Amino acid sequence: MATAITTIGFDADDTLWQNERFFRMTQERFAQLLADFAEPDHLMDRLLAAEIRNLGHYGFGIKGFVLSMIETAIEVTEDRVPARVIRELLEAGQEMLRHPIELMPHARDAVQALADEFRILLITKGDLLDQERKLAQSGLGDLFDGVEIVSDKTAPRYEAIFARHGEGAGRSVMVGNSLRSDVIPAIEAGAWGVFVPHDLTWELEHAEPPLGHARFAELQHLGELPALINTLG
Template identity: 55%
Template sequence: MIDTIGFDGDDTLWHNESLFSMTQERFRALLAHAADPADLDRRLLEAERANLRVYGYGIKGFVLSMIETAIAVTDGRVPARDLQSLIEFGKAMLDHPVELLPGVAEVVEALSSRHRLILVTKGDLFDQESKIARSGLAERFDAVEIVSEKDPATYRRVLARHGVDPARFVMVGNSVRSDILPVLSIGAHAVHVPYAITWAHEEAEPPDEHYRRIDSVLDLPPLLAAW
């Protein structure tokens, strides 16, 4: 029996990667004179991955990686006005309204009356706290965990802190790498809800078995009822 449900935030409850994608399109346009789009994307991804250990996940690290990439592809000649544009891109992302995915508010409200709900989201603390507050969902969760990484050790700590038996816990999220594989590895359950866009760093092969896949969070209540 499942009595505790973990929800991912970005691209599970609200749109996130689409905002990064739109900003990256603006980045390509800004640097079109210095690099072709494919090379620029490759170099930006390399910078993002290298900077994760320094900046962690989130918009601020993304903006700093864009600035670093812009400096590199222009051999240090990127104009100050372009750097200012990149900073403004980041501010626009941080100020962007939180847009819930279809059915999320109704499903979270319904499940909160029958299950213990824990929001387990990864990223910058200030940004995630802001999005959670603006989402209108905060009061529906019994606990909120904002973590710097989602790996087996993190999930073990979260469940231990809240006294949750892994065998009675299910994690719901869009990322196979962050929400599915590490959860299964500690003996808990997982439900994959794919999002239309996946950041290259989060791509991973799904397991052959021991997890469920649904097309929409709206499919979650009947799935849990039949578990």
């Protein structure tokens, strides 16, 4: 017998609103600024390595990304990076932090359609101030019964969140564009994991989909979510 769904968690970045697009635009600017010192592919490899190294120090988000760009610029120029490049990288990060929110297609309608019947949570990782800013600007804030901004997404973290805000992971659904962060650990916690792919996804969020798992589903877009939820209970 199916267990009735009571709680639905939504990821934020690249699930409800655009995010990775602005990182890619800044990376292109970064490559142009360092064009005299490194080839683009080599530069991006060095940047990704710096981001991985620094996750434990800075966490996820724009601020850590900017610091990793500056660190990479220092490395590839052997400490000769011009001050103007550092200044432009800092300005690029500030532009990212000021960028208006762009909701994903169907995001508002999907959340609104489910909010009357289910407990709706926002579960996102990243910089606290930046995520709070984006939520405030999204116009979706009043639709959420709870907001969790976490340093990382793991199965124990999902277990705790769904226990705190609902009737446990077994009666919950997590919706997101990242297999590694949104889908797989939620399923490991006992919840449903609903994958909504985004055409741009950070390399560190890639993973193999758990095809065939009884609690895995994949949608083309958020507009398909309400109909799917009605089949899970």
